[in-house]
Amino acid sequence: MPCAVSASWGVDFVPEEDATLVARLREAGGIIAGTTYMPDRHGNPPTGNPWNLARTPGGSSSGSAASVGARMVPAAIGESTGGSGIRPPSFCGVAAMKPTFGRISGKGMYVYSWVLDHPTVIGQTMADIALIYNCIAGPDPLDETGRTEPLELVSAELPATPPKFGRIVNYFPDLCQQVMLDQMDAAVARLRDAGAEIIDIMLFDQVDFLLTPAAVEEPPLGHGGGDNRMNSPWSVVGIPSLTFNIGLSPNGLPMGAQLAAPQLKEDAILKAGAWCESVMGRLRTPDVTYPANPGQARGRLFAPRRRRLSGQPVPCFLRRDRWVDPHCSPLSP
Numbered sequence: 001m002p003c004a005v006s007a008s009w010g011v012d013f014v015p016e017e018d019a020t021l022v023a024r025l026r027e028a029g030g031i032i033a034g035t036t037y038m039p040d041r042h043g044n045p046p047t048g049n050p051w052n053l054a055r056t057p058g059g060s061s062s063g064s065a066a067s068v069g070a071r072m073v074p075a076a077i078g079e080s081t082g083g084s085g086i087r088p089p090s091f092c093g094v095a096a097m098k099p100t101f102g103r104i105s106g107k108g109m110y111v112y113s114w115v116l117d118h119p120t121v122i123g124q125t126m127a128d129i130a131l132i133y134n135c136i137a138g139p140d141p142l143d144e145t146g147r148t149e150p151l152e153l154v155s156a157e158l159p160a161t162p163p164k165f166g167r168i169v170n171y172f173p174d175l176c177q178q179v180m181l182d183q184m185d186a187a188v189a190r191l192r193d194a195g196a197e198i199i200d201i202m203l204f205d206q207v208d209f210l211l212t213p214a215a216v217e218e219p220p221l222g223h224g225g226g227d228n229r230m231n232s233p234w235s236v237v238g239i240p241s242l243t244f245n246i247g248l249s250p251n252g253l254p255m256g257a258q259l260a261a262p263q264l265k266e267d268a269i270l271k272a273g274a275w276c277e278s279v280m281g282r283l284r285t286p287d288v289t290y291p292a293n294p295g296q297a298r299g300r301l302f303a304p305r306r307r308r309l310s311g312q313p314v315p316c317f318l319r320r321d322r323w324v325d326p327h328c329s330p331l332s333p
Contacts, residue, residue: 083231
C-alpha cells in the first residue's frame with residue numbers, strides 16, 4: 001500500500017513491510033481501509049473538516065481525524081509530535097489518546113522527531129480507543145525508543161467515583177480565544193454538576209488529571225494545521241493526553257477539552273475520559289455535503305482530482321492510496 005507521507009519524494013513509495021503497529025492490527029483481525037492524508041513539513045492538509053468543509057480538520061493527522069469524524073471508520077491511527085494527534089480529533093468532534101512516549105512502537109513510522117513522535121489512537125468513543133490501544137501497544141524489541149514495561153491492558157469502564165481534575169488557570173487561558181474559554185466554562189460546570197471535583201491550579205501543581213482546552217480556538221478557516229500550544233507540553237514531557245468532546249461552538253463547530261496524566265497511566269486517563277464522555281455525550285454524525293465541482297470547493301473532505309471513466313470526467317476524492325467516487329463504488333487506482 002503506497003505511503004507517501006504527503007511528500008513529493010514519497011509519491012511512489014511502497015514499504016516492504018508493515019510498521020509494527022499496523023502488523024499488530026492485522027494480527028488482531030483489523031482491516032486496514034486505506035491510508036489518509038498528512039501534510040509534510042512544508043504543506044497544509046487539503047482535507048476538509050467534516051463539520052464544515054471550508055474549515056481545517058487540523059494537522060497533521062488531518063485525514064485520520066476527518067475519516068473518524070465523518071463516521072467513515074470507527075478508529076484511525078494518527079501521530080503527535082507537537083499535538084497533531086490530539087487537536088485534529090477535537091476539531092472533528094471525536095476522541096483520541098496520545099499514550100506515554102514509547103508505549104506504542106514507532107518502528108516503521110516516518111520519523112519527524114526521534115524524541116517527540118507519539119503514535120496516537122483516534123476513535124469515535126473511548127471504548128474504540130481502548131480496543132485499538134490494547135492491540136497495538138506494548139514492548140517492541142525493534143523499537144530503540146520504546147518502553148520495555150509489560151503492557152497493562154486498558155478499558156473504558158466508568159470509574160467507581162467521579163474523577164478529580166486540576167484546571168490550569170495560568171498560561172493556557174491566556175492563549176485561548178473567548179469562544180474556547182466560554183465553552184470550557186460551560187463544560188466544567190456540567191462536569192461539576194455530575195460529581196467531578198475540579199480545582200483551579202497553577203501549571204505543574206500535582207493532581208490526578210490536568211484539564212485544559214484541546215485547542216486555542218474553534219476550527220479555523222482554511223487548511224492550516226492549527227495552533228499546537230495546548231498540546232505540545234505533553235509531547236515534550238512524554239506523558240499521556242486525551243481529548244473529548246465538549247459540544248459545538250456558536251458557529252456549529254466541534255470543540256474539545258484535553259486531559260493529561262502521569263506516565264503509564266493510560267488506563268486511568270481512559271476511564272476518566274470515558275466518564276467525561278458519559279457526561280458530555282457524543283456529537284451527532286455531521287452532515288457532510290460533497291461539492292458538485294470538487295475543484296472549485298474551498299474545502300473538501302479529501303483532495304480532489306478528476307479521472308475519466310468511459311470518456312467522461314468523474315469527480316473523485318483521493319484517499320491517498322486510491323480514488324473514491326463519493327457517490328459510487330471505488331474506482332481502481
